[in-house]
Amino acid sequence: MxxxxxxxxxxxxxxxxxxxxxxxxxxxxxxxxxxxxxxxxxxxxxxxxxxxxxxxxxxxxxxxxxxxxxxLDRTMVGKTDYEQTNLDDSIDKAKEQIQAWMDFYCKNRWENQPYYPEVFIEKKALQGVFQSPCMRYDVALGACKGYPSLTFLNEATQRFREAEERGKMPVILYFGDYDPSGEDIPRAIEENIRKLGCESIEVRRIALMKHQVLDWNLPPAPAKETDSRTANWDGLGQVELDAVMPEKLQRLCTDAIEELFDRSLYDELNEQESEERSEYRAKLREFVSSI
Missing domain, CATH: 1.10.10 (Arc Repressor Mutant, subunit A)
Known part of the structure; x- marks a missing residue:
């Protein structure tokens, strides 16, 4: 055309x-x-x-x-409540919440797993794509917005060190552009988190990779001349993560998480959950009756 x-x-x-x-x-x-x-x-x-x-x-x-x-780069934080409070509605809502708590008991999906994973993405704009698989597997999702700040990395390191102290292996599943910086950001993240005190951190770059660009016939553009790493980069050309179909990104994310997830351990956890649920309900009924 x-x-x-x-x-x-x-x-x-x-x-x-x-x-x-x-x-x-x-x-x-x-x-x-x-x-x-x-x-x-x-x-x-x-x-x-x-x-x-x-x-x-x-x-x-x-x-x-x-x-x-x-x-998502322009979302509001918090909410201004202005609706008139209705006592009867509040009572009904409280009853529903109490019933929900009575019915709700579940073990944390990753509590008996060897890994502690988080998903990092280069762009906050793609958070909506990754949110679904991350929520399905109860995995934290964070947007680096390019090279992440030391504040962002320090907060992440605290989480990883806490997991490390509990015997977990912390892993970052990273998704970013195929370009000089996109290839370098995972290295910088791992290096800085190690400096901040989590030596066992592993960063797995899931996308975008050269073979994915070729296999999916993604359209490359010249790498940015303003990027200081371009001169020493011999890649195919810049390809943004946005160029990948959302369903492919979701599948990549799901597969990367499932690779870390031990189903047999999860089955054991579900058995323990079933055994503990009846005791949980009994204790809650006892407490409500005592109020």
């Missing part, structure tokens, strides 16, 4: 088809851009800006929902 064929109408029509395949808030506009690239759109800044403009226009026109995309 020629450049003129990638009009806003073409982008909008194909974008709607793509968005229909995902839950709201999974895709970023950058990820949408890469899906359109796989359909013929040129991987250029001009075309990316055209996608952004088309999606602004489509949302105002009612063709695309305003909450179709994730933008």
């Amino acid at each position: 020629s450049r003129d064929e990638f009009t806003r109408a073409w982008i909008t029509e194909n974008a709607i088809d793509v968005l229909d395949r995902y839950q709201k808030g999974i895709l970023t506009i950058r990820a949408l851009h890469y899906q359109l690239v796989s359909m013929g759109l040129t991987n250029s800044i001009k075309h990316y800006k055209r996608v952004v403009a088309a999606m602004i226009e489509a949302r105002w026109a009612g063709l695309v929902d305003f909450d179709a995309f994730s933008d």
